[in-house]
Amino acid sequence: MNDLITRLRAAVGASNVLTEGDLSAYEMDWRKRAQGKALAVVRPASTGEVAAVVRACAEAGISIVPQGGNTGMVVGSTPDASGRQVVLSLTRMNRIRGIDAGNLTVTVDAGCVLQNVQEAAEAAGFLFPLSLAAEGSCTIGGNLGTNAGGTQVVRYGNTRDLCLGLEVVNAQGEVWEGLSGLRKDNTGYDLRDLFIGSEGTLGVITGATLKLYPLPKATLTAWAAVPSMDAALQLLGLAHRHLGAGLTGFEVMGQFALSLVVRHMPQLRVPFQAESPYGVLLETSDQESEEHARGQFERLLEVALEEGCATDAVVAENIAQARALWNVREHIPLAQAEEGLNIKHDISIPVSKIPAFCAETDALLQREIAGVRLVNFGHMGDGNLHYNVQAPEGGDMQAFLRDQEERVNTLVYDQVQRFGGSISAEHGIGTLKAEKLPHYKSPVALQMMQAVKKALDPQNIMNPGKVLG
Template structure:
């Protein structure tokens, strides 16, 4: 099939208005951080699963690679094309429908292009809760959340995207459609195909719809902000929170002083509490099934005990929803403050919770020895062992030059340290192309062999998101 013939075929499938070329394609060709810039043959925007299947069949016949894309909010350069001009971007953004909501079964079925915030709102209107929550929820899509097995701020209670998904609809590399949307909690009929596609970053199939778990809305939800004297104290507070709150603990975030300093510098109107007097702050969230009074009593008892034990030096409990939102907004603004400060180096890692303080102490020291003056912006989901261990160039330095000179060596130090402490080089962002070459260094050879075997079996032409996760 010639390029012109393929373009004509795509026009006939989705309509000429939904096949974008040239400048019209530009917004799909760069990642959210503007670090990766590719060139696509075109961007195709199907409106339903049948159209996705037809597009995939046409590309398979022509031997043309496909890059699936949702909200394009990823951080590992996994949803934009390479620079060849040969790949096709398949955008799922038009597929936004909420197909069904089943309150009795506590499930909702949505298309892959449904924005996470929209799903949260639909569930809320039905008196239910969809608990996946992350900073990009106003623009990220469910297909992308599942393709990367997104985490977020409530993993400590509800789990990653994988734990929230009961079924999938997936278009395979040859254009076949696997219809697996049953909202079953138990289905012990062979291999778990659903989990195979979740977290595969579009390399095994294209997720077009999903059936997801819903939960009862809590009777009350409270947020607290606590100052802690050390990271060891933060992990002690986490253990204490588990004992006092049990399953009511839904969020536990840790933030370093340097990260909060950047928020205060660039967004002073947010009025960051306590950051000047303490090296770390913790943001806690509890959801209670009884009442706000019960939740507040539990929270107050927890914090009083923590202060008596010397693991909290000061704390506040949000008095209303607005105050709680403001505290969470501070946490979510760390990434934005980093961007406002200038280019930086991001690491999304996980380490066993008990080993995080030692990991940070040792890795901080190694990095300061490697590049004196660099700024370490550590924050993240301590409740599930996930740190965003980020590096900001020294104040006043040429950021681009610093990153060009030191990024590879800094990454090597961080990933070696993560591996030494029994962690993972990717906690919730995925591998994409950014970490693809690092994966063989830290993934066991047998695991890599199995991954290549699965890829070959499901995508023998290597047309689905080639060069992402695995080398071609």
């Protein structure tokens, strides 16, 4: 191992090979569900350095765990406990390589923090629409590795839909230079899409060319109180008809989820929380004018009130009010953490089936586990729910997690499968769901995935144990 450490230091500089001291920021996942032990944490500053690190590890037979901001939810970017894995942290690779205004693209290092990419695009007069709660710390490489979603998927799609090209170091330490800004390239297999969503198991993403959009003339936010999940679905249909492509966000939040924000973040004002079973947060973007956007929005809400799918509504009058509404939505996970241990599910269901899924699964869980509390919220516009299960109030939360997590997961995932959904919508599989995947994925699909893994990473050194177990 000393020879490998010597080679790694030669590749990236001795100060960027960490082997001693507190490495928990790299070895522990964000939710503190697991902590491993790294042989070393290596921090390259360029694609060439990444390639040199991968070659050295491949020759030594040492596996690599690529890591960005380490903000993942499924223990996908932390090492195992063996002490024989190298954590490859890309946070020093944080350059905005260039903006092509004519092509509406930006090319960036994989270690760029998402918020920095958003700000660079805005400074140049453009929008990079990927937006999620961890945008101040997550990195583009991690977003691509997990095919992150966020709040604007209903209009712009997942990270996959926002990427035109990649630069990747493969498992042999070779560099694939695929940073094309082409929107049409029909020359064989789409290698880009193999690496997006692969969670570092096929290679290391080191750079990306991403789509940009013109900045909208106006962006408006509204909050609607809705009496049921069926009503939320009806409101979503009205929003599509009235706003068309202008609908950029549609978030649904259950009353209990919002009550946790009221309890633990009293500085945040939650509209209509006490009297409404659900809240819906809507966002529209308009290329014409704020007046035009407001007129469309207000007409939508008038119709929703007339038809009964909304019982009350408020439109933000300025950016500060809009930010305040979004803060409520974004603080639900933090409020849930303050409430105590919980079981998280990042699922997707065909949008039309969401009301039936929630009604049946809510009843099932409450029947099977007395006192269980359901924290249901998420991106209803694209069918993605964070369907979380909180321990009964006043109970032993550690015991609940220990005794009930497997049972709760099985109940929820069986329901997801029955409704034609997916057990992972935007967080990935990591190690947390790797054992579950064979139960809910087609055997043929798994065989094809395993064949791709074996072909691209025959030594199994790229993030082993993740996704395919």
